[in-house]
Amino acid sequence: MIKNPMADEMRRFKGTDEKNPFEAMSERFDRAAQLLGLDPDLYAVMRVPSREIKVYIPVRMDSGHIEVFEGFRVQHNFARGPAKGGIRYAPDVTLDEVKALSAWMTWKCAVVNVPFGGGKGGIICNPHQMSIGELERLTRRYTAELIDFIGPDKDVPAPDMNTNEQTMAWIMDTYSMHARHTVTAVVTGKPVPIGGSLGRREATGRGLMFTVNEAIKRFNLTPEQTSVVVQGSGNVGGLGASLMHEYGYKITAISDINGGIYNKNGLDIPEVLSYLQMNKTLEGYKEADTVSNSEILELECDVLAPCATENQITSENAERLNCKILAEGANGPTTPKADQILHDKGVFVIPDILANAGGVTVSYFEWVQDRMGYFWSEDVVNQRLEEKMVASFNELSHFAQLHNVDSRTAAYMLAIDRVAYDTRMRGIYA
Ligand code: NAD
Numbered sequence: 001m002i003k004n005p006m007a008d009e010m011r012r013f014k015g016t017d018e019k020n021p022f023e024a025m026s027e028r029f030d031r032a033a034q035l036l037g038l039d040p041d042l043y044a045v046m047r048v049p050s051r052e053i054k055v056y057i058p059v060r061m062d063s064g065h066i067e068v069f070e071g072f073r074v075q076h077n078f079a080r081g082p083a084k085g086g087i088r089y090a091p092d093v094t095l096d097e098v099k100a101l102s103a104w105m106t107w108k109c110a111v112v113n114v115p116f117g118g119g120k121g122g123i124i125c126n127p128h129q130m131s132i133g134e135l136e137r138l139t140r141r142y143t144a145e146l147i148d149f150i151g152p153d154k155d156v157p158a159p160d161m162n163t164n165e166q167t168m169a170w171i172m173d174t175y176s177m178h179a180r181h182t183v184t185a186v187v188t189g190k191p192v193p194i195g196g197s198l199g200r201r202e203a204t205g206r207g208l209m210f211t212v213n214e215a216i217k218r219f220n221l222t223p224e225q226t227s228v229v230v231q232g233s234g235n236v237g238g239l240g241a242s243l244m245h246e247y248g249y250k251i252t253a254i255s256d257i258n259g260g261i262y263n264k265n266g267l268d269i270p271e272v273l274s275y276l277q278m279n280k281t282l283e284g285y286k287e288a289d290t291v292s293n294s295e296i297l298e299l300e301c302d303v304l305a306p307c308a309t310e311n312q313i314t315s316e317n318a319e320r321l322n323c324k325i326l327a328e329g330a331n332g333p334t335t336p337k338a339d340q341i342l343h344d345k346g347v348f349v350i351p352d353i354l355a356n357a358g359g360v361t362v363s364y365f366e367w368v369q370d371r372m373g374y375f376w377s378e379d380v381v382n383q384r385l386e387e388k389m390v391a392s393f394n395e396l397s398h399f400a401q402l403h404n405v406d407s408r409t410a411a412y413m414l415a416i417d418r419v420a421y422d423t424r425m426r427g428i429y430a
Helices: 007-013 021-036 040-046 095-111 132-145 165-179 200-217 235-247 269-279 293-297 336-345 358-372 378-403 407-426
Strands: 051-060 066-077 083-090 118-124 155-159 227-231 250-256 259-262 289-291 303-306 325-327 348-350
Touching (some): 021 040, 021 095, 021 336, 021 407, 051 095, 051 132, 066 083, 066 132, 066 155, 095 118, 095 358, 118 155, 132 165, 155 165, 200 303, 200 325, 200 348, 200 358, 235 303, 250 269, 250 293, 348 407
Parallel strands (some): 227 303, 325 348
C-alpha cells in the first residue's frame, strides 16, 4: 500500500462525483500507481499539476463595451519535455476539466513516447456567439497573459474543441510580435503555409483508425466486416469517420451535438459530411433514420467511437452498450464506474490516451519540422504516424498481458512508469 500524503484530500472527493473529470483521472492514476508500487515521493509529485494559471481576459466587444473572460492554462508535468496540449473554448469549461485534460496529455505523450509533458488550456466563452474579431482579440489577449509561460521549450498549445488553425495562427503571431521574430514552434495545428504539418488536421482521426485496425484483428474482423458508430462529427469524429469509410469500414451512424443519423447498411460519409456542412445539421438527411445522442451510443455495432466530449458512457448507460470495441476518440468519454461495467461485459477498450494520440503525435512531428525548418511530405507524416500508433498499440497489449490488467489500466501504468523513470533520473528539486 502506498503511503499517500494526500490521503485525506483523496478521501474527501473520491467517488463523490462520477462526472468530475479530474476525479476520474485521479482514480485511475491511483489504481495504476498502486499496481506499480509507485514510490510515495514520486506519487505525491506526479499526482498534481506543476502549475495552474488563471487569467482574466478583457476583450473589447464589437458593441464597444469591455467584457472580461476567465481563462486557464494548466501545466501538469514537464519531466519528459515541454508541456503540450490543446486550448478549448466553451461556456462550461472548468478548471477541474482543464486539470484532467492536462494530466491526460502527460500520460498520452508518455504512452506514444513523444518527448513532451502535459498541458491544457480553456476559456469560458461561447465562441458561437462571438464575431471573428472578438475571437481574435480574445485569443491575442489570452496569449499575451500567458506570454512568460508558453514557448517552444516551455509549453506548446494546440487546437481543441472550438479552436482551430486560425486560433493557432493568432497565437503564433501574438507570441512572435512579443519575441520580435517569428516563432512557429510555439503552437501546433497551424495552417500548413505558416509552419503547420501536412496531415495534422486528419491526424487524430487517422490515428484512431490505425488503433481500430489493430483491435479488430483480435476479433478476426476485416474493415469490410466491421460496423462502426461514431459520436461527434468534428475534427476527430468527422475526419475519423471519413478515413474509416474510405478504408472500407461500414459507418452505420454518426452524430453532432443535436443528435445523429443511422442506416444499418452503412452511410455515405462524404455525402453526410457535405450535407452537414451545407445545412449545419444532420436532421433531414434522407438516407437514414434519426437517433438521439443517447440512442446512438446504444446501437448494435462492432466498434463504438465516442468522438465528442467527456462523460458520455457512465454507470447509467454502460450496461446498454452494444459494441465489441470501444475506441475512445474523445478525451474522457467513459467514467471509471462505467469501466468496470464494460470490463464485465467483455468490451475491449482502446483507451483515449492511446486512441486519440495521433493528434499529439503529428503535433510532435510539426514541432520537429518547425525547429528543423524542413518539412516532410504527407506520405512521410502518415507513415511515421502509423508506425507510432501500431507500435504503441502493441506495446500496450504486451504490457496488459504481462501485468494481467485491462487496456486502460495498462495504458496508465505504462505512462506512469515512463514519467516516474524520468522523474527519478532527473531527481526531485525539493
Ligand atoms: P470538434 O469541436 O471539432 O467536434 C466536436 C463534435 O462533438 C461536434 O460534432 C459536436 O457537435 C459534437 N459534440 C459536442 N458536444 C457534444 C455533446 N455534449 N454531445 C454530443 N455531441 C457533442 O472537436 P474535436 O477536435 O473533434 O474534439 C472532440 C474530442 O476529441 C474532444 O474530447 C477532444 O478533447 C478530443 N481530442 C481532439 C483532438 C484533436 O486533434 N482535435 C485530439 C485528441 C483528442
